[in-house]
Ligand code: HEC
């Protein structure tokens with residue numbers, strides 16, 4: 001019985017360690033500068049709307065942020081298009097903001 005308990009305590013401890021190490025790298029909000037008006041993206045709140053991290057991070061989490069590829073590699077869609085397509089398309093499907101000023105705050 002005690003062995004089981006120690007086992008459970010170890011597991012819980014490992015889980016807490018893992019989540020805090022993970023949470024440190026995952027942004028709560030991402031402020032995006034734009035001439036159209038800045039966009040404040042609530043990263044944490046959006047985790048509820050998506051099924052999985054890779055719904056948005058479509059190249060996997062190790063691939064980096066969107067702007068590491070979009071807008072850098074000319075063969076890849078421009079950053080603006082990548083965001084408008086991914087963000088707006090989901091908002092159309094699940095009733096998030098679709099008007100310009102729903103995202104761009106002047
Ligand atoms: C609704 C879309 C969406 C979901 C779901 C999502 N992310 Fe993100 N995440 C973003 C966007 C957008 C950025 C900002 C990237 C940028 O500015 O280049 C970002 C940034 C990040 C960053 C910072 C990376 C960097 O270099 O900018 C990390 C780490 C991250 N997300 C991890 C996660 C993890 C882990 C999950 C799942 C638990 C997750 N994300 C789910 C959209 C999302």
Ligand code: HEC
Pocket residue numbers: 056057058059063064065066067068069070075076077081082083085086
């Ligand atoms: C490692 C590089 C890489 C990262 C990181 C990345 N993408 Fe992409 N993305 C691509 C490539 C390659 C394609 C396919 C070529 C294309 O359509 O531009 C693509 C395609 C897309 C498309 C479809 C484009 C179209 O023309 O319909 C969207 C939308 C998109 N990415 C959004 C995002 C968002 C948002 C993020 C961050 C959460 C992100 N991508 C992160 C490389 C990347």
Ligand code: HEC
Pocket residue numbers: 039040041042045046049050051055056083086087088090091094095096097102103
């Ligand atoms: C997986 C679907 C999905 C994706 C992808 C997504 N959103 Fe959303 N978003 C939502 C939903 C659902 C809401 C409404 C949440 C609510 O009202 O509580 C929302 C609300 C918002 C809001 C207004 C409320 C708030 O949380 O600030 C902003 C701004 C926003 N999204 C920006 C973005 C941006 C920018 C992106 C792309 C980087 C994005 N969203 C990608 C589903 C999504």
Ligand code: HEC
Pocket residue numbers: 032033034035036039079080083084087088091097098099100101102103104
């Ligand atoms: C769902 C959220 C969302 C909606 C709705 C939206 N945008 Fe955006 N837009 C973004 C994001 C995110 C970026 C990328 C910001 C960055 O480059 O960091 C962006 C970038 C842009 C840029 C490029 C700005 C620059 O300085 O490079 C323009 C122009 C733009 N949007 C115009 C519009 C217009 C016009 C509308 C309405 C028809 C609109 N957007 C609706 C989220 C949105």
